[in-house]
Amino acid sequence: MGILLRKLEGGDLRSKGRADEVAREVVSDPSLLDQLLPGLDSESPVVRMRAFDALEKVSRALPQALQPEGALLLRLLGESQPKEVLWHLLQMIPRVHWGREQLPAVLNAVDRALSEPSSIVRTCALQARVDLIPQSPEQKPQVIQCVQKQLRSGTPAMRSRARKLLIALKEPPSTSIPPGILPSGSPFPFARRSGSG
Template identity: 35%
Template sequence: MKKDGGLAKALALGGDRCAFGDIPTVAEAVAADPARLPELVACLFDGDAGVRMRAADALERVSRGDARPLDAFAERLLTDAAAIEQAEVRWHLAAVIPRLTLTEEQRGRAVALLEGWFENRASRIVQSAALQAMVDLAANDPELRPVAADMLGRAMRSRIPSLAARAKRILKPFEVDRATLDAALLPETKPLTLSVLPDRLAVARLAPGDGMPGWLDWTDPLVSATRTGEELSILCRESRVPEGVTAERGWRAFKVEGPLDFSLFGVLARIAVPLAQARVPIFAMSTYDTDYVLVRDEDVERAADALKRVCTVVAPS
């Protein structure tokens, strides 16, 4: 393809979005000459919807081969291009995203983006493409497997035949541990309500033969002690733990409002999955009545925002 014709001209067909155009030729030309990638990416923002659609199609075809030249455009594809609401652009971009080499921060944004596209029911094809892209991302990132399993579960529970069928096809080769998959496939239950406890907490480690420390106050709102053959572990207010005691400080707790019936299962999975999507580390503990999920103090707002998609979150008064 001659450069003087321009990729936009080659992709333009008078605004007819149903026409195939010169997509294969454009894709081959750009794959052979990656220096033309900026021109193709620019076509994603053309004023002609048909050009945008065919540019996204060509870009996806280019990414099937050596996707490394596209890494330089990862940030723009995750921000400017991802903001394009045109369904045809989104479903092609969804296929491109897992083929990019992303930073950890970019990968987190990619997960949030695909989650948003999956939840948007305006286009079944975009939903299916987002589902496939999430599974493709998880194939190279074990931390994302619970996220992908959760999305597969929601797709299979959906009342959208095409989406459920796509999920079943994807699930067959998808490798995930049985417990994660079982939790993802649970039927929907009543919504959870989480309360954010106000205290900063610490988890202290004492020797297994130590008695209960004098600085521990059992009247505090949340106190826990667990003894094993290797340690005595104390969870309590951070201010109670003296300097010099081995401890992880700076935790905050989300309390699942209970009591919870012992027959319930998958409660922690429903909380852990959106937090994994937001890449928030957690520490979980259970009592007779309920469950608690602890996050770092600096992650509380981010965790609350992620959990609000699946739970009711009550801030401390």
């Protein structure tokens, strides 16, 4: 294990450890990415989770860094992953420009994640599905239906995210929304509210 990955050791899955520090190092020196990537397959659950966390943070600043790793990310997405890994992976997937041969497998894997037990994973999958629309515009109606379904029956976090996504997609809400979902006292019920989903 290299020096960079050793910084991700120690503690348990409840702590991100030094993942932020590692991410900053890689952003400052992208050549260090080659030292971080082996952590995605680490036998240590702690190192593995933190490597995904660090890589996701790197990809926010340097999304182009993920492009050569598309095949690796697709393989990882197709494997069984703990929720702590999966939600980071789902955030990275839309930052890769997928080829026509890869995209169907990517979309299928994201759709499967919408059925995961973890609400956070499902919320990340919903966001990923919307973020992938530019790469699969023909599926926009299907994605909108999925978002509207979550607005009707999802967890509070998913309903909050669904409202914001519908605004971004410039789509009206579907009908038959159960009472108690819409914020009261707003002249425009789906106005953006502060706070994350």
